[in-house]
Amino acid sequence: MCTLYAVTKGIDAVRSIVRRLEGDCDFTVPQRAAILPDGVAPVVTQDANGRRSIELMRWGFPPRALVTRTTRPVVTNARWLRTEFWIPHLERRCLVPATAFCEYQDGTKTPIWFARPADRGDTRPLFFFAGLWCAWSGRRGTKDAPAYGKHRLFTLVTTFANELVAPLHSEAMPVILPDADACDQWLDGRIQEALALQRPPPADWLTIVSRGPHADAG
Secondary structure, eight states: OOOOEEEOOOHHHHHHHSTTBOSOTTOOOOOEEEEOTTOEEEEEEEOTTSOEEEEEEEEOBOOSSSTTOOSSOOBOEEOOTTSTTTGGGTTSEEEEEESEEEEEOTTSOOEEEEEOOOBTTBSSOOEEEEEEEEEEEEEEEOSSSEEEEEEEEEEEEEEOOOTTTTTTOOSOEEOEEOSHHHHHHHHHSOHHHHHTTOSOOOGGGOEEEEESOSSOOO
């Protein structure tokens, strides 16, 4: 289960991969070395007319039971998408920009950070998680800093761990969309076409970049 990731690239990097991205050209993608559940992060969505835009959403769906309560953990990951809980959300697919993600090593609390291999001097190439989003009203945030009202929430779609991740964290890993074509398929495709992307990437598409810190050192 992924509960920590980073995004350290701006809007130009997002536009270089996501086709037909519209909206505010001056939108600033918050560059954060550690995004945690219930944190606010950039997300790319597509409306019914095919218009794509980027906005800030809060990470984590409401709990599967007693959804009006906020004392239960939020749902940060979506795995079994053909279940009753997830089927209504499959029409609201989104892209979540990232530059690294963390999984905790099985049997320990050691954070292991994964990212794309460096490319022409870029030590943290941008990629995208497959995600789902929803609109929800209620209380989010912390006890000391509650956020009441209407929220747009996202969750990450996960799949089986690949050969690189599985020896360290065998349970699962996020679905990674490796290029513009995969991003288009996730947003534009019919549900079955989109769900065909729910598979682990090749092992050599990722590399381990650090062990131990709770933020990506970049």
